Amino acid sequence: MRGIGPQSAEKLAARGLARLRDLWLWLPREYEDRTRLTPVAALQPGVAAQVEGRILATETAFRFRPMLKVAMADESRGTLTLRFFHFRGQQANAFRAGARLRAYGTPRPGQLGLEMVHPSYRVLGDEDAALDEALAPVYPAIEGIGPQTLRKLVERALGALPGDDALELLPCEWLAEQGLPTLRDAVLTLHQPPTDVDMGLLQAGRHPAQRRLALEEMLAHHLSLRRQRISLQAHAATPLPAKGKAVAQLLAALPFQLTEAQSRVFDEVQRDLARPMPMLRLVQGDVGAGKTVVAALAALRAIDAGRQAALMAPTELLAEQHANTLRGWLEPLGIRIAWLAGRVTGKAREAVLGEVASGAAQMVIGTHALMQQGVDFKDLALAIIDEQHRFGVQQRLALRDKGGVDGNVPHQLVMTATPIPRTLAMAAYADLDVSVIDQLPPGRTPVQTVAISAERRPQLIDRIRAAIAEGRQAYWVCTLIEEQEDGATRIEAQAAQTTFETLRDAMPDIRIGLVHGRMKPKEKQAAMAAFKAGELDLLVATTVIEVGVDVPNASLMIIENAERLGLAQLHQLRGRVGRGSAESSCVLLYQAPLGAIARERLDTLRQTNDGFVIAEKDLQLRGPGELLGTRQTGLAEFRIADLSRDADLLPRVQSMADALLADSPELADRIIERWVGGAARYASA
Structure with a gap:
């Protein structure tokens, strides 16, 4: 593309901009209204505006730091000071008394009335300079590339925007039902909004053009997760039928009864384990809801079938606590538990590795040490991952790849005590079945x-x-x-x-x-x-x-x-x-x-004290990336969609994904490629 050399290309690539379409989707963070002039006397502090007038005087000072002050006035008899802290001599010389000046910025109270600090400006000749016909976009800054250059690059890229027949991937009737524009119209509207655009909707992120892009982006992520699920379920897993005694023995030995919610979730887990395809289930429950006992019962299903189960926790503290709890429950049933963490070294480590490889250790508990090279299971049928958002994606894939025999993969049970709002779970965990333990054990007093x-x-x-x-x-x-x-x-x-x-x-x-x-x-x-x-x-x-x-x-x-x-x-x-x-x-x-x-x-x-109410509020305050630990989930950051703002689109996204996967799989691939690209492979973890 004209205007982009190797250095510029590198700077753009560092922000994920490698192709023309990346520039089409590099949307403005705000807009400047340079379509009209505001009389200087009518300026409001804090409200950005464009003014035009004559320069009255300039002053440069170098006392504490260099400073250039330019006083200007217009026919409204208002005066305004422009203040610059970074300037060159040539720039200062251009501000001649009597010259016409047009400036855009946000006025603020100064020592002598209103002033603008570092406004953008043009010194005009005597001829009339036309005002802009559309709002001027302001793009997110890219280090090493000036705002004017970036604006020109985006304009050039938009010049190569193809027609609807080449660009549009969503059926026209879907867009008509939602009252949304085509992708081409949406992109052009957001880069070059007309002067009569509803600025309120635009600033709130709810303009139809923004909704159109958010819809397709959310659809792409949803399709990518569903694709990963389909590809993972194409693998076989060994069914674990409910025929052993260990589950009944543990239930009889526990000093408490399962809550209704725990029983319901364990039933859902049991149904998954009995199938010849890998279970992919996320169990969420508030702090203290009793997820560990559900995990223990699931592990017993694997052990009853003569197979192995593994539980991986993100810290040694938590892994050791799980080990102590599970030893107390399972060792009385004659089950051999192995413990593997970074500090298990030397001969002790060799002994544990031998037990894991021979199958003598039926339940293996540890930290990410479970995924290291040299840890070989005889027959891993169930991988339990606690506080899954603490693990990097490759780590979870590594544990999955250690499982099973004859090309089978282990069932996966993922647990989290960080309640995830329903909207976020629908978007971020489309590749998992979600169970919720929404009841605390009796006798707990609210804090x-x-x-x-x-x-x-x-x-x-x-x-x-x-x-x-x-x-x-x-x-x-x-x-x-x-x-x-x-x-x-x-x-x-x-x-x-x-x-x-x-x-x-x-x-x-x-x-x-x-x-x-x-x-x-x-x-x-x-x-x-x-x-x-x-x-x-x-x-x-x-x-x-x-x-x-x-x-x-x-x-x-x-x-x-x-x-x-x-x-x-x-x-x-x-x-x-x-x-x-x-x-x-x-x-x-x-x-x-x-x-x-x-x-x-x-x-x-x-x-x-309700973790789900708290999670919804957290989503509003912090956004989805931090809530999920996005950098580790493998979900690419949403560029345009905002899960808390656009949650109402999710049911539509799900039904569209169903239709595309059933009727137009090639179209689904193109949508994924446009928005998710290479990040898609991570989502299967």
Whole structure:
């Protein structure tokens, strides 16, 4: 393409722009109205506008930093100052007194009335310069490519936009039913909106042109996930019939009865396992809903059939907790459990690997160490993945590829304690069947949640003492104090260490433990075991205890810097208390002043304990990428669609996908290729 050399191509490629169609879909982030002039006297602070007038005077100063000020006025007798901090001498010389000037920017109050800082401008000759006929697009910035250059490149690309017959992939009647334009019309409208466009709809992302593109993009992602599911189900899996005794034995031995929700979800899992195609089921349940027992019962179906089951968790802490729980349930039934994590080394590791390869280990529990080379299963029939969004896609594929014999793949049961809003589950997990354990075990008391300013920290000492005096235990969670990527765990660990020392000095008679990410695994495990055994009263920890730690006697949770965490993470941390029958509390300690979004988060937590309500709110506040851990799910980021805004399109997307896969598979491929391209292969994990 004219105007793009090797360096520009590299810069564009870094933002995913490699083909003409990528530029067609590189949509403006906002629009500037240069179709009209606003009298200077009518300017409003904070409202972008275009003005035209004569230059009255210019002034350059180099006191603290270079500055160029240009005063202008028009026939409305209003005056405006243009202020530049970055300028060249040649530029300053162009602003001659009396010259006509047209400028576009956002006015703000200055020392001598309104001013615009670094507006875009043109010094005009005496001839009339025509105003724009359409709104001017402002594109997301690309490093190393100026805004004017980028605008020209997009204009050039639009010049090569083909006609509807070559470009349109959706049937005309579908678009007519929805009242949506063709793809060509939608693209042109969004790059060059007419002056009478409804700016309210455009800014809200709900203009028919935006809806048209969002619909096709969501359809492409949905089709890609469904395709992956179809290709995976083309593999065979060994059916696991319900004929062994172990399931009944475990149900009889458990000190509790399954809730209705647990029984319903286990029935759904059993039906899947009995089929000769691989199960692909996501089990979601709120914190403490009892997913582990459903996983244990599913594992027994594989073990009863003489096969192996594996459970993979994202952290050693959580994996070890699963191992302890499952040992307590399964070893009395004569089942051999193997434990494999990064710290199992040397001869101990060789012994475990031998048991896994020979089939002597019927249930294998571990971290991502399960997927490493040299870990060979004799006959893996069921892979259980806990907190699946914590794993990279290749890791999950690696575990799947270790399974089965004779080309079979294992059944997959994926669990998450991060509730996923229904709309997001429909879009992000179209390749999985979704089950929800939507009931907590009886006897759980809702956690009372309060938010208090960090200035009231000393009062918490009394609160901790009161809980401990009643024979209870407490957590004090230190979240990241400074937001920086590298060294984050170090800063978090320092914060925890400092808090630990401060609390130990304030309460010398209280038994306090410490857990953070930079401790050796053995030290972490020892502290957790001591807390669980009641040998510690208070545990100071970082967010490593977010998932899966189960101490029913803990009834007080204090979360420091709560305003820095997302709703899902706060809800997970709060779920560490309220696991017994005692009344439990969660204190959200925040640094004032609170921003609007942080306040909304803390208010939501105070008002509800329902993880699904919290997840819906989180989706609104943070968007789907962060909620799912998009960078790891393998779902490409949506470029145009927004799952919280466009959720109402999902039922239509599903019915369109059904029709395309049944009647026009080649068309489905073209839609996937246009929007998803190479990212499609990841979605089968």
